[in-house]
Amino acid sequence: MDLALPAIGYGFSIGLQPLNVLACFVGVFVGTLIGVLPGIGPVATMSILFPVTYAMTPTASIIMMAGIYYGAMYGGSTTSILANIPGEAASVVTCLDGYQMARQGLAGPALGIAAFGSFIAGTASVLGIMLLGPPLAAFALRFGPPEIFALLMLGFTMVTYLAGASKLKAVAMALVGLLLATVGLDPMTATPRFTYGTITLMDGVGLVPIIMGLFGIAEVLLNIERGVHQEIFNAPIQGLLPNRAQWRASAGPIARGSVLGFVLGILPGIGSIIPTFLSYALEKRIARHPERFGHGAIEGVAGPESANNAATGGSMIPLLTLGIPPNVVMAVLLGAFLVHGIQPGPLLVKEHPEIFWGVIASMYIGNVMLLVLNLPLIGIWVQLLKVPYRVLFPLILLFCIIGVYTVSTNVWDIVIMLAFGAVGYLMKKFDYEPMPLVLAYVLGRLAEESIRQTLLVSRGSAAIFLERPIAAAFLGTAAAVVVLPIVLPRVRTTIGKLATIKES
């Protein structure tokens, strides 16, 4: 793409047109807002605002829709950090350390690093789209069912890194997540599984009701019993922005999270949630003091929050260059193209350069807007912690209900959410972590589909996983992640013993 420089200049000439700047601002503003509100996610919002785009130019509508998506990734961390309730599914992992930081009076730096990390990752991923877009899209095409399955297996090995005190309980929760993933029509034969004759369960149990129940409703229930005293108060609020030491600790996680999120975002079906889990697990794995994770490690906020923003950029690549929507949000965005009679694909750059380069330029502009918008908000959010719980939690409950209902306009999803709220409450009481359940659920549906697709293509032969180099590499890594921690210490002891024998 040697044309990138003049082309991006052209892109800015489009992106800076007043109407497009306005569309971008509306998009990122709405995105931040719905990111902050628990329950309502980008898919629901883009769907609700979809009809508005009919009256707009194609470029402005795509700019706005994309803004909602990456804007939501900025806002999603806010309630995760402040109230232990993810504002958005992709910010679930941020609860782990973000909330602990807030309890220690570090809400400001946590929100700050989430905003800066998002900005750095967002901007880097736009650069990535511009410079590496087409070759990376071609690379992503090599990810068929076997590769995706092998990658997901690597994801499953991360379950233990999300464990709290008990690894056994973490694995148990992961199994529950896998079981939940089997509810709904069988993807290969359309046989109803555990639907009990209901239409609601034909599509399976929704991810949003699960997450909002396990985290949002459960948190509200827990706080009812805690009574009126507000524990977060006890720690004084220390600074609103990350200090030098916190920056130093976050630089690596932000860089790794950006690359991880960007690359995974390009792959079909991965979305923006799985990268956050992998980023968290990676940071914990390589940390010098992994025991700090779960107790307010800033790396556990910086990495995942960068990863989900980078993933939004990455997922634009297959859509803009091949017309392939790699996840649900991109499918809605594809719809926004189609209603204007524009079909994204290999010819988009040639036929509609104003859209292609205009949207890319707008993502630079939008990321700057988001940073400017979010930094002053941190002060306000931190003050939010002073709102009495008797006011805050009924509001959260209300937003969760509205959010879940808008996703599907199905009352039964609210019932499912409330049921998971009760389950989540009991899980917290008995020290079961909800995180492995969510990860296993997200991975499980994709894993079942991809392994069955693989075996259909290979006519039942599992050898295909070893014949395909990318798949074999992932499976090898997954095996190493599981086996090495068990084997290495023994090898070390043996070598140590041998060395001692030699010396003597």
Place this chain on the structure above:
Amino acid sequence: MKQLVIVIATVFSLVSPGPPVSAQPTYPNRPIEVIIPFPPGGPADTAARIIQPRLSAALGVPIVLINKAGGGGALAADYVAKSKPDGYTVFAATNAPLTIVTATQPDVSYRPADFAAIGISMTDVSVFVGKAASPWKTLDEFVEYTRKNPGKLSYGSAGLGTVSFFAFELFKNAYGLDITHVPFQGGGPVKNAIMGGHVTIASSGLNSFAPLIKSGDLIALATSAPKRVPAFPDVPTLAEKGFPDASLNIWMALFVPVKTPREAVDRLSQALEQTMKEPAVATAVDKAGMVVDYRGPAATAKLVETEYEAVKKVATRLGIGKK
């Protein structure tokens, strides 16, 4: 409220080329809800939004579009079937909830007979595509290649309960081909699978594959359109190859609960017919990559009946759905 509605209705009929206000029968006299069984952005949603302004003008009342997605369209179908049969709840259905869910999930809470047809507005024709680098370039070459390699090839569809799957199964059956089916979750993943060479051939609506065919990345072997699609004059149809019965396309239609008064059904179908004759509507349909294909209530009801039987037969033969 009622006054407001009348004001809105009057405004709409003033700006519309439709019949004058005095000619309005008693129905409709308040906004009509149109229930779309899929989320915004898909062909069903696009179709409803294309016809919404003109249909509203022709009827003289506002039309409110509501997306109620879930269960392959069954959630919306169930909602409409149970709604008051007064002509104010209209179902913007496609094949999926009407003929496919009912044929594959026999114990679902509604039947095709629960709905009265208003008419079909447009179709997204099915197309079979392969990679440009494939050893075959035409339908005949593909058929010959497949016969030489029985059981070694695979095709991708947008999922088991989708038109793309049943369309290809009908084609397979017509030619007696042995190709393994690999279902994906929706049109996007199928694109990835065919572009990456993970399946030999893919079945989908033409709408979503058109750019990749135009760019030369994919070749279209055949469509199941009644006649050749103007945008792709070189692509043959299954009908001209001698298999008109193997044709299955995604159609967009309007239905109301079966007990809706005759007067309302007639008024709605007359409005739909008028809408589909508008040149502006035709342009919008064309831009969305679909084909204007208006059919009246009787023809629509007949198609639902024959298609249900065809789908049921394939489903039974392959053991699809509820056993």
